[in-house]
Amino acid sequence: MSSITTAIILAAGMGSRMKSRYPKAMQRLGNRPMIGHLLETAQHSVDQIIVVVGPGMEELTHYVQPHQTIIQAERLGTGHAAKIGVSSLTEGKAVILYADNPLLTEDTMQRLLEAHTHDNKLSLLGMRPHNPGYYGRIIVDQKGMVERIVEYKDATEAEKQTTLCNAGMMCADVSDLKRWLAEITPNNAQNEYYLTDIVALAAREGHVTCVEGGEEELAGINSRAELAQAEARLQDRLRFRAMEQGVTLIDPASTFLSIDTKLAPDVIIEPHVFIGPGVTLEEGCLIRAFSHLEGCHVKANAVIGPYARLRPGTLCHEETHVGNFVELKNTTLGAGSKVNHLSYLGDSEVGTHSNIGAGSISCNYDGVFKHKTMIGDDCFIGSNSVMVAPVKIEDEAMTAAGSIITHDVPAGALAFGRARQANKLEQGRALQAALRKKKERG
Known part of the structure; x- marks a missing residue:
């Protein structure tokens, strides 16, 4: 035979x-x-x-x-x-x-x-x-x-x-x-x-x-309802295997894994986390609640979320922090760097121990082409900075809050990219009074 x-x-x-x-x-x-x-x-x-x-x-x-x-x-x-x-x-x-x-x-x-x-x-x-x-x-x-x-x-x-x-x-x-x-x-x-x-x-x-x-x-799958039942069985299988390998799932039933998800021991995943295809989580990283990950690699002891989104091509190195309502796409975040609040970085490279202030974004798309934003080591990006790519911010540089950065920033420099503030005395009070009268007249 x-x-x-x-x-x-x-x-x-x-x-x-x-x-x-x-x-x-x-x-x-x-x-x-x-x-x-x-x-x-x-x-x-x-x-x-x-x-x-x-x-x-x-x-x-x-x-x-x-x-x-x-x-x-x-x-x-x-x-x-x-x-x-x-x-x-x-x-x-x-x-x-x-x-x-x-x-x-x-x-x-x-x-x-x-x-x-x-x-x-x-x-x-x-x-x-x-x-x-x-x-x-x-x-x-x-x-x-x-x-x-x-x-x-x-x-x-x-x-x-x-x-x-x-x-x-x-x-x-x-x-x-x-x-x-x-x-x-x-x-x-x-x-x-x-x-x-x-x-x-x-x-x-x-x-x-x-x-x-x-x-x-x-059991065979012949309908959408049976497909959903099969998904539930598969998720139970994947969750059990993850926990057997040393992963902590705070609420297994609210954690969604993909068949190719790679999880190291001592990873902690909080409730309501969705992990799409192509995700690797290394030892000791913490994925906080309501985060969405796909096509990304998170290295040891990083903290992601809550409410964070990591999109394909993203690499978060050791001990990075990605916080509330932050989205990273095709971005490398160097060891120890932080993007903690309300920010978007696309097609970007961030060096080590840099801090990206709240509300900062990289403008990576001009409607036709994608462009890169390069941020060096030990940089401080002030809150609400807009970095218009292609642009490079070198080591130990800073941007002032509210700046629009359209040119490269040399190492150690402080970049201001905003209009000068002008205070017009009594104009605020007068404008408010005029608006209230207009409202009263209907």
């Missing part, structure tokens, strides 16, 4: 219940298309992956590269899709997977593969969901061996009382799969070729083994 194992992922469905123009496999889960989860899991257990897609699914085809794709031109059922998927194979065994079962774990997939032996012609996954609903039922004999699977729409009332439900995925030799798939017919309520019909064919030739898994990883 060849040792080559191929995963065939069935991903041609549009998912009409999703009411989306995107393929069901591209719906996002944990800030990643759901098929991405299955690809990552399968890559640890099989030698190669083939994805069966539908016509016009160029985005999906591009996403799954470099894995091979085969187009199911006519959607004639899961049996038809599986037949197309194995058509190019000549040896080894194949495991049939579904793109809308993205939470399948590596451990369960490995158990499915190991259950297929010389004595077991076919292994399949089953579960006992809290509400069996419309799942196909796995029918077993008195010895507990699988006889067949009956789809809900074709099941009798007695068969619908069965609690063991089909999770869809199965494993067999390629030669057997090809032979069984050639024999099935669309004689059913849906007039489709059911992949599940091969189970009865396999049972006539030998043993069929059911490997049971939990609903939390095997």
Whole structure:
């Protein structure tokens, strides 16, 4: 028997219940298309992956590269899709997977593969969901061996009382799969070729083994509501893993993580924090409440938030502080530097131990091009400074509060970029009186 194992992922469905123009496999889960989860899991257990897609699914085809794709031109059922998927194979065994079962774990997939032996012609996954609903039922004999699977729409009332439900995925030799798939017919309520019909064919030739898994990883996703349920399960999984690795989540239920979030021990995350894709948090950093992070790297012992937003391309070095209502985009903040209040820095580089005063912004976009703001070490940027890029503020320089900085500031200099204040005596009182009279006249 060849040792080559191929995963065939069935991903041609549009998912009409999703009411989306995107393929069901591209719906996002944990800030990643759901098929991405299955690809990552399968890559640890099989030698190669083939994805069966539908016509016009160029985005999906591009996403799954470099894995091979085969187009199911006519959607004639899961049996038809599986037949197309194995058509190019000549040896080894194949495991049939579904793109809308993205939470399948590596451990369960490995158990499915190991259950297929010389004595077991076919292994399949089953579960006992809290509400069996419309799942196909796995029918077993008195010895507990699988006889067949009956789809809900074709099941009798007695068969619908069965609690063991089909999770869809199965494993067999390629030669057997090809032979069984050639024999099935669309004689059913849906007039489709059911992949599940091969189970009865396999049972006539030998043993069929059911490997049971939990609903939390095997439940399919066919609607927005089920997608939300899967997201909740995935978030529970990610939060538990983070805490097992030494991360403190003050309120786990209000913390949103992405599948690729990298968290070091002794990170502390306060309630209501959203972490999007591409975030790395190093040891000892504190993410305070109501902050939003994506595409950023926060180094050790930094403090972010509350109410801070870090956008892609941002790097906060050790012991930096990013405070209330501060937004950083494509910005490097040097070690020990602080941006504490109501500021925006985009396309900027800040050196070490510099302080950015409240309400300061870098004007990085001229309507066509982006420009850089460079701030050196030990600088003090006065409150409400506007730095019009491209501009460079050198080491130990200061800007006066309320300045508009349009030219480079030399090292150690103090830059004033504001109009001279003029006080007009008694004019304030007179203006207020005139305004009140105007209001009284209506």
